[in-house]
Amino acid sequence: MLKYTPIAQFAIGLDHRVKVWNRACEVLTGVSAEDIIGTDHQWKIFYPRKRPILADLVVEQDYNKFLEIYGTKNPAESNIVPNAWEATDYFENFNGKPRYLYFLAAPVFDHEGNITGAVTTLQDVTLRKMQEEAMKRESEQLQQQYSLLRSSMGERFKFCNIIGKSQKMQEVYDVIVRAAACADSVVIHGESGVGKELVARAIHDSSERKNAPFLPVNCGAISESLLENEFFGHVKGAFTGAYNDKEGFLSHVQGGTLFLDEVGELSLNMQVKLLRAIEGGGYSPVGSNEVLYSDFRIVAASNLNLWDEVTKGRLRSDFFYRLYVIPVDIPPLRERKEDLALLADHFFSHMESPLHFDILPGKDIKALYNYHWPGNVRELQNVLRRYIALNSLDFMTLPENAPPEIPPEILSGIIDGRDSATDLPLTDAVGRFEKQLILSVLHITRWHRETAATKLGISRRTLYRKMMAHGLISTL
Incomplete structure (x- = not known):
């Protein structure tokens, strides 16, 4: 009315x-x-x-x-x-x-x-005027906070633990500052090894939640059957072996930031339950009807195109829209090679090495600049570690799209001795071969699951299930 x-x-x-x-x-x-x-x-x-x-x-x-x-x-x-x-x-x-x-x-x-x-x-028009003044005050406060954050960045080639003076990284710094000044959810995009967790932590450390916990969670490393227990916790007697109450991630992150790495790996069922908690509907520990509430901010990260995951039915659209408020795109190292010298000197310093990028031999500097860096900053760090130990550059990277080499011992282990095809049922022989093949590819790709899945011609989720089936997760 x-x-x-x-x-x-x-x-x-x-x-x-x-x-x-x-x-x-x-x-x-x-x-x-x-x-x-x-x-x-x-x-x-x-x-x-x-x-x-x-x-x-x-x-x-x-x-x-x-x-x-x-x-x-x-x-x-x-x-x-x-x-x-x-x-x-x-x-x-x-x-x-x-x-x-x-x-x-x-x-x-x-x-x-x-x-x-x-x-x-x-x-x-008292109400309207008061609302306008409140919005003005809030805008002034945000601008003041933004200016404070900008001034705290100091040298523009280093922000928190992120190194880079390139224009692309300057743009990343600006987005970090703006994201830190508000309370909206953030999605960080970038290839493996670009430093998505560093960016997430920088957003947290620059925000009003900096004195509360920052909790990183690798969604791809948790079995689907354990997701609810890990996120929400459980009560004593909820299942066999539940001898005591256990608090979940949402309880531990109260007032802070929950960093969901590889968020695209969450199951659809878990997305529904987590969405309810994010929107303030609360959650219940496993085995309990009590509804608990947690105040936290979501910062998610993925090297997948999350909208493609929505169209393929692997990510709920409502979950996507709830997370995808502020996007942060981190460029790969090959697109910001002007940062190589800064990054190298940063790593040399942390490794307590007397080396500096400018005193490296010219051929080595040229090789570093000409390299494609598929593993990004993480790979650069490993290359420099080997350089200090071996005094030579060793990139240890397979050519693009090269098929995995299967060591002879894998095949011989199946067909020789007691494990020969005549002594094993077909399903057991295939299973053993599959396990050895997966192990070989994981070793070649340095246990980078996305790269291993690509070389095996299967999805990352399929690779994860097979690793679980063969008991390989515990070796990570």
């Missing part, structure tokens, strides 16, 4: 006496029609106030403003266009209650075109 808002109107003459004062004016100002009709502005001396009273200013400003604009002349003779006058100002009624009023006033003319007075319509 629509709420009816009465229109406050009054009229005054050129003698500054009030002619009309409707009921809405009485409610708005606290002055009755009986007290004000027929009086002039001198009536206010009987109501002394430290601040102007609404009725005083409305009447007085209308009167004075109209005399200033129109005088008492015929507008046709003085070339004055009789437009309405409008303004918004702060007032106070007799109860001391503050009011912001918008008033629109227009002149009244007699049959000869002379001004005889004015009619004013009032509207209470």
